[in-house]
Amino acid sequence: MHPVYIIGAGLAGLSAALTLAEQGRPSVLVSLQPSERAQSVLAEGGINAALDTMGEGDTVEDHYNDTLRGGVWLADPNAVAALTAGAPDVVRRLAAMGVPFNREDGHIVQRNFGGQKHKRTAYARSSTGKILMNAVIDVVRRHEAAGLVTRLPHHECLRLLTEEGRCIGVRIRDTYTGAMTDGFGRVILCTGGLCGLFPGHTTGTTQNTGDVTAMAFSLGAALAGLEMLQYHPTTVGIAGKRCLVTEAARGEGGRLCIRRDGALWYFMEEKYPELKNLMPRDVVAREMYFVRRDLGGSVLLDMTSLPEATWENKLSDLREELMHYLSLDPKKDLIPVEEGIHYFMGGIDTDIGHRTSLPGLYAAGECACQYHGANRLGGNSLLGALFGGQTAAQSVMGDVHDDDDVPAPRPFTGEEPLAAPVSAAFAEAVCEILLGGMGIVRSEAGLTAALDALSALTPGNARERCRLRLAEAMLTAARARRESRGAHYREDWPQTDESFRKTAVAEMQGDAVTITFRPLPERRETS
Amino acid sequence: MKVLLDILRRENAEAAPWHQCIPFETADTNATVASALTAINADPSLRDTEGRPVTPIRWECSCLQKKCGACAMRINGVPRLACDAQLADLGETVRLAPLGKFPVVADLMVDRSGMMQQLRDMRLWLETDEPAADPDALAASYEASRCLQCGCCLEVCPNFYVDGDFYGMAAAVPVSRIVAEADEAQMADLRRAYRSHVYEGCGKSLACRDICPAGIDIEGLLVRSNAAAVWKRRRKGRK
Numbered sequence A: 001m002h003p004v005y006i007i008g009a010g011l012a013g014l015s016a017a018l019t020l021a022e023q024g025r026p027s028v029l030v031s032l033q034p035s036e037r038a039q040s041v042l043a044e045g046g047i048n049a050a051l052d053t054m055g056e057g058d059t060v061e062d063h064y065n066d067t068l069r070g071g072v073w074l075a076d077p078n079a080v081a082a083l084t085a086g087a088p089d090v091v092r093r094l095a096a097m098g099v100p101f102n103r104e105d106g107h108i109v110q111r112n113f114g115g116q117k118h119k120r121t122a123y124a125r126s127s128t129g130k131i132l133m134n135a136v137i138d139v140v141r142r143h144e145a146a147g148l149v150t151r152l153p154h155h156e157c158l159r160l161l162t163e164e165g166r167c168i169g170v171r172i173r174d175t176y177t178g179a180m181t182d183g184f185g186r187v188i189l190c191t192g193g194l195c196g197l198f199p200g201h202t203t204g205t206t207q208n209t210g211d212v213t214a215m216a217f218s219l220g221a222a223l224a225g226l227e228m229l230q231y232h233p234t235t236v237g238i239a240g241k242r243c244l245v246t247e248a249a250r251g252e253g254g255r256l257c258i259r260r261d262g263a264l265w266y267f268m269e270e271k272y273p274e275l276k277n278l279m280p281r282d283v284v285a286r287e288m289y290f291v292r293r294d295l296g297g298s299v300l301l302d303m304t305s306l307p308e309a310t311w312e313n314k315l316s317d318l319r320e321e322l323m324h325y326l327s328l329d330p331k332k333d334l335i336p337v338e339e340g341i342h343y344f345m346g347g348i349d350t351d352i353g354h355r356t357s358l359p360g361l362y363a364a365g366e367c368a369c370q371y372h373g374a375n376r377l378g379g380n381s382l383l384g385a386l387f388g389g390q391t392a393a394q395s396v397m398g399d400v401h402d403d404d405d406v407p408a409p410r411p412f413t414g415e416e417p418l419a420a421p422v423s424a425a426f427a428e429a430v431c432e433i434l435l436g437g438m439g440i441v442r443s444e445a446g447l448t449a450a451l452d453a454l455s456a457l458t459p460g461n462a463r464e465r466c467r468l469r470l471a472e473a474m475l476t477a478a479r480a481r482r483e484s485r486g487a488h489y490r491e492d493w494p495q496t497d498e499s500f501r502k503t504a505v506a507e508m509q510g511d512a513v514t515i516t517f518r519p520l521p522e523r524r525e526t527s
Numbered sequence B: 001m002k003v004l005l006d007i008l009r010r011e012n013a014e015a016a017p018w019h020q021c022i023p024f025e026t027a028d029t030n031a032t033v034a035s036a037l038t039a040i041n042a043d044p045s046l047r048d049t050e051g052r053p054v055t056p057i058r059w060e061c062s063c064l065q066k067k068c069g070a071c072a073m074r075i076n077g078v079p080r081l082a083c084d085a086q087l088a089d090l091g092e093t094v095r096l097a098p099l100g101k102f103p104v105v106a107d108l109m110v111d112r113s114g115m116m117q118q119l120r121d122m123r124l125w126l127e128t129d130e131p132a133a134d135p136d137a138l139a140a141s142y143e144a145s146r147c148l149q150c151g152c153c154l155e156v157c158p159n160f161y162v163d164g165d166f167y168g169m170a171a172a173v174p175v176s177r178i179v180a181e182a183d184e185a186q187m188a189d190l191r192r193a194y195r196s197h198v199y200e201g202c203g204k205s206l207a208c209r210d211i212c213p214a215g216i217d218i219e220g221l222l223v224r225s226n227a228a229a230v231w232k233r234r235r236k237g238r239k
Helices: A011-022 A060-070 A077-096 A128-145 A211-218 A267-271 A281-295 A308-313 A316-326 A380-399 A424-437 A444-455 A462-480 B033-041 B113-121 B135-145 B152-156 B169-181 B184-199 B207-211 B218-230
Strands: A004-007 A027-030 A149-152 A155-163 A166-174 A180-184 A187-189 A229-238 A241-244 A255-260 A263-265 A299-302 A335-344 A347-349 A361-363 A410-412 A502-509 A512-519 B002-009 B018-025 B072-075 B078-081 B093-097 B104-106
Touching: A004 A011, A004 A166, A011 A027, A011 A128, A011 A380, A027 A155, A060 A077, A077 A128, A077 A380, A128 A149, A128 A380, A128 B113, A128 B135, A128 B169, A155 A180, A155 A211, A166 A187, A187 A211, A187 A380, A211 A347, A211 A462, A211 A502, A229 A281, A229 A316, A241 A335, A255 A267, A255 A281, A267 A281, A281 A299, A281 A335, A308 A316, A361 A380, A424 A444, A424 A462, A444 A462, A462 A502, A462 A512, B002 B033, B018 B033, B033 B093, B072 B152, B078 B152, B078 B207, B113 B169, B113 B184, B135 B169, B135 B218, B152 B169, B152 B207, B169 B184, B169 B218, B184 B218, B207 B218
Parallel strands: A004 A027, A004 A187, A027 A149, A187 A361, B002 B093
Antiparallel strands: A155 A166, A166 A180, A180 A410, A229 A241, A229 A335, A255 A263, A255 A299, A299 A335, A502 A512, B002 B018, B072 B078, B072 B093
């Protein structure tokens, strides 16, 4: 049986490889770095599932409703229904893999997280991603040893191979030797978010360049939801990036405040008496932006009244990090925090089975647009990566009809225009323009100015041209959505408009970027 | 802040290494070796102290917040993460060289895939789907799971060399998670692997303990794994 090519060895890629291997299907796991260096290891706060271990009466339906409401009704309800129904098994499976979740009296402890009315987030202190990845890497290793999973670390996906509108494989390059290979078969993209569009301005890794998404877009794959960038409310600047202060800091009792008339004003608690500091991230980030604009100074995170046991058992890594990078001790110091780009709700357009618009091509994890609508809830990204990878793999297994005529991989020795990287200067120029247009508060004028500035840039190679198109699609989608919803706030269109409860789909028509709004499906009774 | 970066460069594995000295200036008082390398690679007009152009320096990085282990290299002779090495603490001349115990790919980039191969050789995975979940096992599992696979511990280890039987702490730490959570059926194989690839080769210098960028309690994990895998002392009630 010919292997499935999985691009990206983070949590979604591992989940896809694992699901395929368990059904006896081989895969080739292509990644720039080993899984230990994937962005998934940076996830901190936890993973959501309605296990109801805290006796609050949490249900799958509550998880479903919170996820849809948090995403301001822009996520596919059937996909979210599947995700939330599958979540308890995903977490139970992780526990069976030996993930050392925080426990009390043997049961998994769940914590409060933003936008959720029950304690639903299972966690391993404040390094959930790292700890969970370690267990999943170990499980996949067993299939590597059995020959079902072949790892190609230090390999980069340069292009999709297409034929008559179908994806038939990938061209990859060994970054150590420069040798290129064409591999044939089904392809699952698990390449993460578009951090590379904002170098130095996100909480993500340098590996998540967005180049594969940009290339796939140029080759005909539709993208969706690109206007929805998540600014995480609590990040701090460190050398070369934004460093996340986990939402668990607020889940465990941290409070946001700002100085007003010489006193600390806990603005979230006054404005949102029910969920207070744990409103969805889009709401918190916007409120921080407004209070800072109106009052000046910094927004501060007050964790000084957290009990000692919380620092020891639940947030030990966070305290170490803050002391290391900021020389501030959150036990006694207020921490100045700022919104930072953290997650891309949009990405490669997929159906509920994680199939893209190109037959033969699938996408899962942050690179795909699925589950999160206009705003992602904390704790749903690790879940979305695991469940999405699994779902994509199941679709591959269900869809395959053409096992007989797939060629063996072969070396490619010709010229590959996409081999040349995006230059730092070009990346910086695109980033400046995007930051101008795609901030927390947006406007027609700002987005038009950004699009004009973008059109004045001249790409120096094929990869830069792909990036330019992706950036154009992002700005065009944001300009076309003349309403405010979730992470997309337009000061000229501040109301949510029901007629825009549609997915903005971006496609290349010849050389032009087009945006169309696609209605969302109704929830099926059976799901 | 002004520093001189003295970088041991090499075009590829076969090429002869040479030193390139690059003056670097930044206003960022928090600048790290990682942010300096990023800035240098972003500036094609840069010249070294002898007026030569600086071609892109090959190195690896990913998270830039010491959680992924990608950017390990020798900085002023000491193996550490470039994202965790602040220029302000490193003196006027900062010497950068690739890790010495792994095959060099180019410049500061080394091939650490041998570490991953060792983990496969040791059959490092859990056979049971009912792993131990008592607080003691969970604490050990958590600590062991923090390993970055950066290789700094191997670099300072007097007993580790590539292709030797001793796999070093980069294997011993992950194996301690499996030892903590495995059932008795798996322990027989694990004990054999642990003895030959960890216990019998470790000279207990504990240089690894002080160099680990994640600050993992290596000694604690070793004591625990030795007790379980060598002396067959495991917690009561384990299946």
